[in-house]
Amino acid sequence: MFVQGLKCLFCETVYPVRVGYTCPRCGIVGILDVQYDYARIGRILTRRRLAARSDQSHWRYRELLPIGSNAALPALSVGGTPLTSTPALARHVGLAKLFLKDDGRNATGSLKDRASSVGVVKAREKRRPIIACASTGNAASSCAGMAASMGLKSVIFVPERAPEPKVTQLLIFGATVLRVRGSYEDAFQLCQRSCGKWGWYNRNSGINPYLVEGKKTAGLEIGEQLAWEPTDWVAVSVGDGCTVAGVWKGFRELKALGLIPRTPRILGVQAEGAAPVTAAFLSGEPMRPIEPATLADSIAVGVPRNWKRAVLAVRESGGAMINVSDGEILEAMRYTGRLSGIFAEPAAATAVAGLQRAVAEGCVGRRASAVALITGNGLKDVQSARAAAGQPYDIAPDGAALEEILRERKLIE
């Protein structure tokens, strides 16, 4: 392992890896960041060595992950998701070049698999047979799926409003599913207490320092897939803030290792009704909790734990934060599907909607290139998708109205 220690993002104390989940001095706000020996890693992870590796999963960057070289890994495949050039979508949002990184193609359908896969490896390493998580959906289904793949048991706390498809995934993966009558925050607090009481491994990205390490592999992959020439911008939707901070850490590491000449700017995008991180970014003040109101359930976080990590990341990248409305999110789901063939869940389409707005407001230039990170698959929340997609034409079996419809759709003259 190349891990040197864990550094508190608040008081900046560096601890040995044996410390608990958060900073012993700062408590739950003392989020810890994993520190590596980049000089040693740089001698191993060269462009040529990486090109010669046949493993396409995110474990190809194992030197940059907090896992032992002989650690048992889940059998499910994580990472290595496609980066697709989407010229028609680029024209629509007003950019010179746009790529979608489709992380809906991970084992359980979201980017969270990158984090959960590291979580279950750590749980096994610490000999904990049960892993627990509180989540609005994707972290939960991903945690349950990875636990099943690894032979661990999972206990999952979800808020009342978690979408049915995600809850169904949990049940299929054999998790003990506790639907908490309350908000995500209520579910989070109950999970925290339960982990403390029964000694379960805690997969909450708000406090577990290792999960962001898994998420950063999305940034590492984007760098490598673009032949080490990153786009000008990378757009990432923000709920808790762990994902955007992880993606940025990936790029910062690629730069530190001399693998890329420059880093992209990060565009962090929140939903208007759940935007405490954008508010903190713009004001420079500490984050103020809010009552979230957005249909993008995966980013409906009122008390983001990683807000500071997110704000520092976007700022360090020279990037920006922007908010979009639920209307813009639904619209982005529709035009992204129509113009690229990629089906994004609301929180994922948020990144595309953010780029469109950033271009319209002049924050991102029209000659710029960008990647939008598609963090979750659209089938994860069919109800929202149907609100975006509209209705099919109901026709009689004799096809009476068929020609009229085809003419209306301009499919025939």
Ligand SMILES: *Cc1c(COP(=O)(O)O)cnc(C)c1O
């Ligand atoms: C979790 C999630 C996000 C946001 O990640 P945070 O770490 O909470 O900021 C965005 N989109 C999808 C689909 C997610 O599941």
